[in-house]
Amino acid sequence: MPELPEVETVRRGLQPVMEGAKILVAEARRPDLRFPFQPDFVARLKGQVVTGLGRRAKYLMADLGSGDVLLMHLGMSGSFRVIKPDNEAAPGEFHYPKGKDSAHDHVLFRMSSGADIVFNDPRRFGYMKVIARNALEDEPLLRGLGPEPLGNEFDAAMLARSCEGKTTSLKAALLDQRVVAGLGNIYVCEALHRSHLSPRRIAATLSTKKGEPTDHAKRLVGAIHTVLNDAIKAGGSSLRDHRQTSGELGYFQHSFKVYDREGEKCTTPRCGGTVKRITQNGRSTFWCPKCQK
DNA sequence: AGCTGGACCTGGACGC
């Protein structure tokens, strides 16, 4: 599920049951997700109080009382659900209704807040890692991350600067987490449509020869802001029945203008174009060639 | 150095 708005929605769902609560039990039900779990993964979690739950780009970060940080990424198909523990179960055991994809419930936490938290990830592109807080800046997974798209430092000037000299497409540049961290395939397509910019445009065209941001860059940053904020307000997007931690569906998918709308009429007033799908860098791009230039 | 394409996984939708 997870681009920035979905990860932020997950964070808000987990925060009430995680923050200030102790991890009574932690369990990893397989040796690896995308990477092997660290040998001391469970040991470093058990008994720790979660002092805060934050987000950086598409990562969730749980601060622990020990000074460690639990880093979590949802990959393509990761999700969390919050369930009530079964009081009949032994204290260290997780008993809960099994669904058809329970086989992909890979990580479980029992919190002192009275919640069990289950991480499910069929494709296992997600991962979790415990890092000492004072070593965060050396963490390779976080190293080259660009600015938060909703943060103060991300503006047209900064976007133009980081796209300077880039010969790749605008689509590919915006998906590059070093340029801006948190966008994915959906919100890049949506932001480009809302700013009427072609996904095939060369990224370097966001700046003038003097290195000043063009109006295009300003429009694009504005569109990124609005589409992300609107999506967060809607609880993210629910594709293929992906759910929030509470089991509720986000509803921003109903607001997609182009993503997964190939063949539909463009919604831009007086455009009259049709949404097309092309492949760029191996991934689908949805856009309207008529109003995106 | 920057960029592209393949690899990593599983499951759902579709066509025959």
Add this chain to the structure above:
DNA sequence: TGCGTCCAGGTCCAGC
């Protein structure tokens, strides 16, 4: 029904 193909919200890494 079953089998094959294609596609999916991400990102790392090799190779050009």
